[in-house]
Amino acid sequence: MLLSHGGEPLPATESVARWTVEQVLSLAPDDASRKAGNKLAAAGHWSGTGFDGSGAVWGLCKGSGSKPYQTVVDTTGPAYKCSCPSRKFPCKHALGLLLLRASGDGAVHQGEPADWAEQWLTARRGRAEAKQEAAASGEAADPVDGAAARKRAERRAERVTSGALELEQRLTDLLRGGLATADRAGYTLWEETAARMVDAQAPGLAGRVRELGAIPGSGPGWPVRLLEECGLLHLLDTAWLGRERLPEPLASTVRTRVGLPLSAEGPPVRDRWLVLAQYDMADGRLTSRRIWLYGRESGRTALLLSFGAAGRAPEPALPVGVTIDAELTPYPGGGLRADLGRRFTMPAASVRPDAPGAPDAPAPVPGTPPPGGSTAAALAAYGEALRGDPWLDAWPVTVRDVIPVPSDGGWQLADAKGESALPLSSAALSRPGLWKLVALSGGGPVTVFGEVGHRGFDPFAAWGVGAGCGGRSGAASAPGDAADGIVRLI
Structure with a gap:
């Protein structure tokens, strides 16, 4: 059984639906790839194109x-x-091919895969089936020596402890000298301290130290912000040093925050997961990908977090708006991170009923947003x-019946009843997705999914008219707001 964009069953005879242009572009690793892919989305660049009912395009x-x-x-x-020699995934050629298919102008015809495409597809799907069978039977691909693993973990914990003690001493020296003079030392001292935390195999502590180094140059009021962040770092240090006395969920959170690797565990959760957002973050050395999912039946929100070397897009890549029937295995602690496990159906995207070449089948039910509440x-x-993670920068939420309105040089999401409002973060204000949100609203209420934190609200997806969110009739539409309901904002 296949699932439509909104999670409703599609007819068993229906082939995998064509992705929309918006969904294809959401997979691009960067803006340059989007532009290059758009240039290749013309039939003149291609020959021997085709697609089949199993989801292959070549x-x-x-x-x-x-x-x-x-x-x-x-x-x-x-x-x-x-x-091609590109190290980006997907490359501009894959994006161009998918965009050509999404256009529905008849340039890509249904048929049997070419031999070279069939070989790769067969090998790939064979590996996937073997992996699923092994997981179902409980077989371990690479048995690990438990005793040796425990010794390595103990040695690393000792190094992290040494680093935490050293960091506590440096924080004490900083407070003795006075925070107001911290800007005189420059960034070198902070970078040296961060390097010591890297040597202690505590990358989480190193990252927070680097953030401290950037605060003195962040504008008026920086001593207050520096004190707040030093307090959180001190709290993390002392939590690590006393982790044996913490409840297990909080202890797992502390281990994650200092940078120790954890594995997903516990019973997997099978559901129809709607992809709410996907975005990449790069720090020059590593690219991290965050994918937010919402379980239609369980009501759970989950985060898929993956990493790739600089310049390479991490896997997996899931277009915003598709629904997948799959199992997710949660990580320990109080967070929402999970690993994507076995998939039971193909991810299905909605098809615009007015698109040229659309199949003669009923239009999928528009994707409805997760249940939400007010800004308060x-x-x-x-x-x-x-309460479960004092170092949490933001938390995923869905807010309903809100209107984007300008406020003090920025924007905020105000409750339609005017009771409260959430200011948008500076990151949201700098992205081009803001105009989509304003256009979708047209002055009327919309539903928005994003992350709320001490820096404000960061919107990732929105639903307008016809998505069951109380949007104003006749509101201006934004790209992606036709048949699929969800509008991608990041």
């Missing part, structure tokens, strides 16, 4: 050499294969989450 793209690039995409992963309820949810 084609040959003209390149600078004599041989065209062989590009194939398995949208059930999604996964990509291209003979969103702040209360963040406050409750801080």
